[in-house]
């Protein structure tokens with residue numbers, strides 16, 4: 001399973017050069033992206049997810065070129081955002097998780113088995129027949145994770161997935177994202193304790209990579225910058 005490679009990657013949105021000259025080699029299983037508001041973290045995550053195109057340089061994710069192999073990349077990657085409401089599409093919890101499997105060639109029985117196992121894994125089995133809109137914010141984010149993981153993605157890209165959660169739910173969501181070895185993780189976060197739990201961190205500053213390496217050292221670097 002190859003990782004994430006960017007060489008002189010740049011992104012221009014409208015009239016703004018949002019990312020400049022991003023060169024990164026990220027073989028680690030879990031990667032935190034940290035930095036100030038507006039520094040370009042979400043844009044970097046979206047570039048890796050194939051949701052925004054590179055306007056310069058090259059990008060390879062799981063060995064794929066997002067510009068030419070976007071459909072294959074989207075099949076192998078799941079993206080989670082901070083606002084789970086934006087990710088709910090079906091009326092009930094079970095149907096919403098099943099919707100994530102719509103593109104998979106599965107028998108009805110296999111589909112139901114996958115959905116039930118995922119609901120159990122994310123502690124949602126007792127809520128399976130509830131309306132999604134009756135869930136709490138934490139339960140909705142667990143539903144978004146459940147919908148992502150039921151597809152068995154090779155890479156999960158999560159953009160501030162704990163932003164609106166209380167400490168208990170934030171911990172639960174983080175534990176799910178960091179657990180296991182079956183998927184890689186790219187995690188945009190302002191929670192520096194959470195960033196330290198990743199193998200590697202990338203510090204973005206003004207649309208450029210200011211530091212990258214082991215998460216502890218990179219977070220220390222950022223904390224020194226914050227004190228200046």
Ligand SMILES: Nc1ncnc2c1ncn2[C@@H]1O[C@H](COP(=O)(O)OP(=O)(O)OP(=O)(O)O)[C@@H](O)[C@H]1O
Nearest residue numbers: 013014015016018036037038039040041042043044
């Ligand atoms: N569609 C767009 N058109 C023009 N500029 C944009 C667009 N999207 C983002 N930007 C700008 O790009 C810069 C980086 O935005 P981005 O959302 O990547 O930052 P971020 O580090 O994720 O910020 P935050 O921590 O506040 O979420 C910001 O200055 C933002 O205003």
